[in-house]
Amino acid sequence: MTSQLLERAQGGDERAFQELTAPYVRELHLHCYRMLGSVTDADDLLQEILLAAWTGLDGFEGRSSLRTWLYRIATNRCLNAIRDGKRRPPTEPLPPFDPPEPTRRGDITWLQPYPDTWLEDHAVRRETVELAFVTALQRVPPRQAATLVLVDVLGFTIAEVADQMDTTPTAVKGALQRARASLKQPISAAPAEPEGERAVDVSADREGEWVVARRFAAAFVADDIEAVTSLLTDDAWLAMPPAPHEYQGATAIAAFLRASADGRRGARLRLDACGCNHQPGFSCYFIGDDQIPWYAGRFVLTVDGERIGRITRFLEPALEKVLPG
Structure with missing residues (x-):
């Protein structure tokens, strides 16, 4: 400047x-x-x-x-x-079929994905933008969440954060301690100076994740529910914000996928790869007899080794215009 x-x-x-x-x-x-x-x-x-x-x-x-x-x-x-x-929270969508009883009803229905193409211009540490971290921040009291992001993610000093938030260094330290305790997996230390985040080379891990993701995509568009569930961890979750319905485990997820497939009335599926939150993702489209695709949400997959621990399908129709493909 x-x-x-x-x-x-x-x-x-x-x-x-x-x-x-x-x-x-x-x-x-x-x-x-x-x-x-x-x-x-x-x-x-x-x-x-x-x-x-x-x-x-x-x-x-x-x-x-x-x-x-x-x-x-x-x-x-x-x-x-x-x-x-x-x-x-956005309006809860009404499914065009009768879904099975969910395992639970999620409380953070306003959650949306963040496209990887928007993360390319500056270094962003993966663990600070993954869906699990962003979701966890929504459950932390706002001033604690802000303190944690400013210090642990962005690298501002305690004194700088106290000035930014019109409080004292002692209050910042207390809020930071409580925020860290609220996170199940604390993020790694931020840069010493607030000059942007450090990128971590995760190319090898991401390549392996995309192998799993492509297997999921092939099974999903084929309505091969058994193949989809074979890719899941034992405690995998399916979430669909802004719908609050969440399903855990292969049996519950399979029941929902079958009901969803039956409700599509023969429309084919297409998944176009588009990473979000430094995680594998796909834009989903239905294709009817007229061969015209219409937007049906965006998937983000949380991959754990060679299996999938969480499928998040963002159903909000407006995201088609807001997010790049």
Whole structure:
């Protein structure tokens, strides 16, 4: 950031402001997604954040980096959105068939996937964007979740986070300790300096995961339910946000898949590969007699070794227009 560029932006030069903030837009969007669990909510909030930064740029005195200042705005906007109830669960979809009784009803029905193509521009540690981590954050009190993300994911210091959240270092340490205790699998240490996340080379693991994922896809489009369930771990889950229905174990999942296949009335399936959250994923389409595909959700698979521990099928129709294919 040059002082001249900042002066121009503070003087009302919108292009200079866009140039100043462009390096941080995608990571701010990801920050909102982690906090809110929803891409569409993150889209809306990002616009609020950039507007607040633009109108408040005169107050930026350079005592911190511009990135730190932007995260202060973003974090507080996220906390306000959660507090004010802006993160509202979408309407529960009505299935076109009679589903079997679920194992349980999930409580985080607003969860959405985050496309890998949006993660390519800057380094993102895999464990900080996987669905399990994003889901876990939704169950942690918001200020604790924000503290954990700012410190453990983004590498801000305790003092910086205290300033960003208008609190004390002691309060930050307490919130961080409680947030870490709430996570079943704490994430690895963040970079020493908040210059972005460190990428971890997981290419070999991901290649193996895609082998399993492609086997799943072949079995699923063939309605070979036995082959699908043979790929599952013993305690595998099937979830379908925004529907709350969740099924655990091969027997329960197979019962749902059979009911779903019967309800399709002969329409064929097509799965197009598209990774999300650094996990294998597929866009799903139904193809009827007219050969015109229509969107039927997006799968994200949690692969455990050579088997699948969780199938998450995001059913929200609006995601077809929001997410890249």
